[in-house]
Amino acid sequence: MAIPGNLLAAATSTMDPSYVGWRVRSNATLVSGTGGRVGPRCLGVKSTAAAGAEAETVSFYPVTAGQTYFMFADAGGSVVERIGIEWLDSKAVPVGAVTWSLWTMSAMAGWHRVSVAGVAPVGATRARLVLASAQTTAGVSHFWENVYFGGVIRTLGNLLPWSVEATEIDASGWTAEVNATVSRQVPAMSWPVDAYTAGGHTLAMTATAAGNAAVRTVIRPAVTPGTEYMAYAYLQPPVLTATAWIELRWHDAAGNQIGAQRSVLAAPGTGMYRQRASAVAPAGAASCSVAAGLDGAGAGQVLRLETVVVTAAPALAPDSVIRQDAATFEQGTGGWTVSSGTATLARSTPWGAAALEGSYALTATSPSATASTLRSPRVPVTEGVNWRLTTGARATTGTTTSLWLRVRWYDSTGTSIGLSTGTGYAFANTGWYWMSTDAVAPAGAVEAAVELTVTASASASVLHVDGVSLRQVLPLTEVSVTEERGFATVTLRELILGYTLTVERETPDAKRAPVRGASGLIVDQPITRELVVAEDHEIPMGVPVRYRITMTSPSGARSTRSTPLVTVSLPDRNEVWLKDPGNPQRACRVMVQRAPDWQRPIEQAVHRVRGRRNPVVLSGRRGGMEGDLDIWTRTDEEREALHLLLDSGNVLLWQAMPGMGVADMYVQVAEVTEARTGGTAAEPWRSWSLPLTEVDQPVALGVNGSGGRTWQDVITEFATCADVLAAYATSEDLLLDRRRG
Structure with missing residues (x-):
């Protein structure tokens, strides 16, 4: 898949089917290598002498002075490497020095990420990209692929600016707090091919002497008291025994620290591991910051950080009321207690050993074959509402474990007013299981706690729990209409991860058509989220429509749902919709002046045979409709909106109400005429003539949205x-x- 926002052509980025977008810059010959990450090919830059070898792009890429640009590439070879952005003026003359990344700290034969960013200098209008490797002998090849150049790629929702999140330009967003210095380093490290926010430069905290060492962010983004936030970063400890941590801190309006939540990494090695810290902003909190460090560090030890993010904590499941720390156990046991029995609780260790969501799980160890009840912290609930408790669990020792899922209810005084009947499960130690139970909150209930009663079948049994959610049970499928914008919204809940999804629109004549999503028509698309919201901007006007949802398992088993009938209408039958299926925000509702007189062209060859009265005619297939649609725009806003819609030249969808003698039609618009209607110069009405040619529905086109x-x-x-x-x-x-x- 193409990297979003990449200014490079697909072949220049992936080197498939060849490296035609690249040329020699110095001391090299170029070859087409195999074993690429995105496709089968990659670029090999082979040194011709005992010196570094460089390649550069054949094309220039437009830039704007003063804006920040980001470049990354995946590399592999026997020497270290770096990449650079060469800034050029309108005559292709270099402007200032090349913006180089740091050299990688070591060579790595496997694919690893190299990146650089810089601000386009004054006078720069173009950029050329450079790949450099430090060969010391002739005939050594270095390999490149998956190259990106464009705007910065940041984590959506991050309260920290990209300069702090990525440290690709410098480390000015960080400061040493105690016993440390701050710098940047580029370790050679493998990342997933589509991990576009990670890799390249890392923040390096170096302990200046033995003892505790820490760094923190300089910028403190604003927060709202009572809101749950999450901070996370990839941490790379210097040694396996190091105590590395990340901390989310709260500050009042005067800048005083009024609270903190630390999360300690239980590292399984010395790689990069993402560690989270989450907490609710306390009363009086005005801003937050992120700190990281090592406890008991040795002099010269280095802790590296990558992709540092602070964001409003997402619910584990849509609308779940359980906090992140009590749902995913990333920083401890999350406030869970043993209300009865002899089990003991701990966070699983090390990182990644046991987890469904994140990198850790709650570990309950039973010293004997008895029952113990685990209870979560209390959370707010609404009486009379049906609540669904969902959790994942895994038994790691023993033969069979019994687990009951219940919800305990509390009134406004904190007194228990009941325990739900719950649901029991029995499972062997063969892997993770998802389990759920429903319960209606009784009258007077304002709080609830999750209770898990585990009965071990053997002594020293261990149960892992992760991914706990408690949420109000909402309809699996909902549909609503927005008539003023001419679309319907379909909301799908509790989809099954790992299945594929198809969403179809069904009309009363039993005809079905796929609904368009961000990646094209939603037909057998992989399900990656439990909640999906799709806006159908191609729903026909004035026709009752229902939506059919099909989920297909990897084995081919299918489950279906359907929605009630809904209708989207036009308030004035003389109006029509003109829509760009890929950019629904550009849709225009205009008034028809005169419908087209249709023509249907056909290619024919007429052969007149001597001596015969009638010719021999050879015909092709008759084409679709062609004609001129005459419309009015009534305001300056309508006129400007229509210009925006037509400017792209994209395929449009023309929709009218039933009974107007035309079905919904995908069209291309040729040369447009815009004329005044008479009257004074201030008259806003305009008369338009749109030459239409009927075309096929664009199938692969996705809805161009904000993506969060x-x-x-x-x-x-x-x-x-x-x-x-x-x-x-x-x-x-x-x-x-x-x-x-």
Whole structure:
């Protein structure tokens, strides 16, 4: 899959089917290598003498002075490497020095990530990309693939700016707090091919002497008291026995620290491991910061950090009321207790040894074959509502374990007012199991606690619990309409991860058509989330429609759902919708002046035979509709919206109400005529003639959406509105993060 936002052509990025986008810069010959990550091919840069070898892009890429650009590539070979961005003016003359990454700290034959970022200098309008490797003998090849160049790729929702998250430009977003120095390093390390926010430069904290060492962020983003937040980063400890940690800190309006939540890494080795810390912002909290460090560090020991994020903590399951620390056990036992029995609780160890969500699980050890009840912290609930408790569990020793899932209810005084009947499960130590139970909160219930009663079949039995959620039971499928924008919204809950999903629109004549999603028509798409919301902007007008949802297991078994009938109408039958299926935000509702007089062209060859009255005619297949649609725009806003819709030249969808003599039609619009309707110069009405040609529905086209981008991301990235205006030409570009240049 192409890297989102990449200015490089697919062949230049992946080297497939060849490396035509690259040329020799110095001391090299180029070869097409095998064993690529994205496709079968990669670029080999072979040294021709005992010196470093460099390759560069054949093309230049447009840049805007003052904006930050990011480049990364995956590399492999027997020597160290670096990459660079060469800034050029409009005449392709270099502007200033090449912005180079640091050299990798060691060579690595396997694929690893190298990256660099820089601000385009004054006078720069173009950029050329450079790949460099430090060969010391002739005939040594270095391999490259998966190259990206474009805007920065940041974690959506991160309250920290990208300069702090990635440290690709410098380490100025961090400061030493105690017994440490701050720098950057590029360890040679493998990352998944699509881990676009990780790899390359890391923050390096070096202990200056033996003892505790710590660093912290300089920037303190604003927080809201009572909201749960999560901080996480990849940590690389210097040795297996090191005590490495990350800490989420709270500060009041005066900058005083008023609280902190530390999460200690139980490292299984000396690689990169993502560690989380989560907590609810206390009363009086105005901002937060992130710290990391080593306890009992040796002089010169280095702790590396990668991809540092602070964000509002996502619920483990949609609308779950259980906090992250009590649901995923990333920083401890999450406040769980043993309300009865002899079991003991601990966080699993080491990192990654036991987990369903994240990297740790709650570990309950039973010293004897008896029952113990594990209880979660209390959470707020609403009386009279049906709640669903879901958890994953795994028995690691013993033959069979019995587990009862229940919910205990509490009133406003904190007194227990009942325990749900619950559901029991028995399972062997063969892996993880998902289990659930439903219960209605009784009258007077304002709080609840999850209770898990485990009965071990043997002494020293161990049970792992992870992924605990308690959420209000909502409909599996919901549908609503937004008539003023001409679309329907389908909400799907409790989808099965690992299955594939198909969403179809069904009309009263039993015809079905797939609904369009972010990656094209939703037909056998992999399910990666329990909750999916799809907006159907191609729903026909004035026709009752239901949606059929099909989930297919890897073995081919199918389950289906359907929604009630819904109808989206046009308030005025003289109006029609013109929509861009891939950009529904551009949809226009306009008034029809005159419907087309249709033509259906056909290719024919007429052969007149001498001596015969009638010719021989050879015909092709008759084409689709062609004709001119005459419409009015009634306001300046409608006129500007129609221009925006037509500017792209994309395939459009024309929709009218039933009974108007035309079915929904996908069209291409040729040369457009916009005319005044008479009257004064201030008259806003315009008469348009749109030459239409009927075309097929675009199948692979996905809905171009924001992908989770919010105003918080804009606030984090830009200091002033003037900075936003300088970066984006239109509000649509702001929504989709399409920056100038």
